[in-house]
Amino acid sequence: MKKSLHLKKLPLFIVTVALLGISLATTTVLAGTKTLTVNASVLNIRRGPGLAYDVMGQSQSGAKLNVIAERNSWYEVRLAGNKVGWVASWLVNSDDANTNAAKVARVTSRVNVRKYASTSATLLGALNPGASVKVVYSQGDWSQIVYSDTAAWVSTKYLELTGQTTTVTSTQTAVSKANTATQIKVKTNTNTHLRQAGGINAAIVENLSKGAELTVLNQDGDWFHVRAADGKTGYIANWVVSTPSDGKSSKAATSLNEATIVLDAGHGGSDPGASSTAGEKEKTYTLETVDAIATQLRAAGANVVLTRSSDQYVDLAQRPVIAANVNADAFISIHFDSSPESNTAEGHTTYYYTKSKDYTLATYLSTSLANLSTASRGTSFGNFEVIRDNKQPSVLIELGYINDDDDFQKLSSSTYQHQAAIDIVNGLTKYFAAGNHR
Ligand SMILES: [Zn+2]
Known part of the structure; x- marks a missing residue:
């Protein structure tokens, strides 16, 4: 792990103010949606709502994309030729004006x-x-x-x-109905107020009781622009509501098949990571291993999000952001260790950053990973950016020493990678079943 923090928060889009209709073959009612104007030189468009999906194309600066739906913090957008693809919503400046x-x-x-x-x-x-x-x-x-x-x-x-x-006021009813399936809902976690503007001194529109469900129209800093069940709109502070990551659940998972797991294949692209004694690169095996883990997790019913799914460079600072944006129940970063001198250290280690948030997860995973053919070095504190800057329960697992020839032979094999995947699924299953996270 290296690299400095240069958090990219540049808006890649300008959100324009058009409310446009959707035209999926199955949709006959109007649905409110936004048009995004690509402001970056190049933006990746993917086949599905996650970095795990293949890049199907790129959009150039100035291109306009119509947002059809929003899921799992991704926007489904319409492309030329009536094709449909997905872009990451956190790359979007979301100051959308909800005009019609x-x-x-x-x-x-x-x-x-x-x-x-x-x-x-x-x-x-x-x-x-x-x-x-x-x-x-x-x-x-x-x-x-x-x-x-x-x-x-x-x-x-x-x-x-x-x-x-x-x-298109005459279609307001249709618009809100059509949007129900894709809009983000939040619930108040206390008795609170709906306000006319974002700010605790703004005039009160109405009182909201604890548990009131609100539809998010927009987010502006720490405030959500929302619509209440009675149709009134206003602003509410994000600290008095609970937000689901998507339609799946609005609470922490109590079992693996309710959980969203972010898998982070270490390094990638121009960052190769450490090397084996023969010069094989760490980034290759982190990706292979993550693929194996993703397969097993998906088979167990988990919602899996990958920070990278190919040999691409992903900024370290962006990886925890991805976890936060999908409200991950767990973030697992996969790496391989390297000792200053080759063939002098071996074994796998599960690193945590905070005792309160990460340690329990690390313990469950480390216990389960004891099955592996490499030696277990147990859990350890690790000051790694991807877990240090992570708001979700997160661990970084070094699944063996890449510059130890014995370890490398194991960790580069599909047998070992498969076993690690099974162990991680078992560890997570027990972790969620014990109900001791968050
Ligand atoms: Zn690494």
């Missing part, structure tokens, strides 16, 4: 209105020349419009934009 802007267009020629963006889709009706429509989203030949208070599609070539914008 739509463009006003005039119909130039009689046009069919369809359920989806296809000439073979169900015909919902037709619009006559001169009709005014609200366009919530356009992509190539098709535009999504508000039609009978729901979303429908017409051919773009029969529309002429007037240059005016409007709101």
Whole structure:
């Protein structure tokens, strides 16, 4: 472990203020969503909501992405050609204004209105020349419009934009219903107030009792902009609510199959880590081992998030941020040790940073890892950035000495990696079953 802290908090996006419709083939009601403008030179777009998913493409500066959904702290975005991909929400500056802007267009020629963006889709009706429509989203030949208070599609070539914008207030009900499945909910953990602005001196909109469920519209620093069950909107401090990592649970996991586990393959890309006596790189085996652990964890029903899934460089400072953003129940970083002189040390060690938060997890994992063919060095305090700066229960496991020839022979084998995976699953299972975390 090396590297300095240069925490990247640069916003990669500017969130613009358009509320646009969604157009998944299965969705017929309007759903509120945002448009993001890519502000970075390059942004990775992945096949799923996590770093574990392959990069399917990249977006260039200035590109606009429409957000369809949000899950597990990732945004599902629409790409050119109606493809869909995912970008990390924590790379997004989330000062989204939740306005409901739509463009006003005039119909130039009689046009069919369809359920989806296809000439073979169900015909919902037709619009006559001169009709005014609200366009919530356009992509190539098709535009999504508000039609009978729901979303429908017409051919773009029969529309002429007037240059005016409007709101889609008539579809507010549909919007909130459609969003229920993907929006983040929080619960108040005390009797508190909904306020008109973010700040403890702001005027009170209404009183909220403990356990009140709120829908998060936006986050602004320490304050959430929320909608209460009665439809009123306002602001609430993030320290008086509990936030789920996703729709899965709003509390700490009580069993492994409820848990979100972040697996961190040490090093990667331009950072090779330590080397074997023959020059084999640590980054190769951390990734192989993490792959094996992820497979076993997923088989056990856990939600697994990887900080890297290929030979790529990931800043050390970003790794704990990933754990925080998915509200991980455990963060496990995998490394291999190296002694100053080769073949002078061997065995695996489980490192923790805090006694209160990390030590119990370290103990369970270390006990379980005693099955491994390398010697156990037990648990130890370790001042490693990825666990030191981690708000989640976290450990760093050095699964053997890479520059010890005996250890290397073991740790580079799939048998050893598989055994480590089984041991870690067993350790986590017992850890969660004992109910002694958080
Ligand atoms: Zn390392």
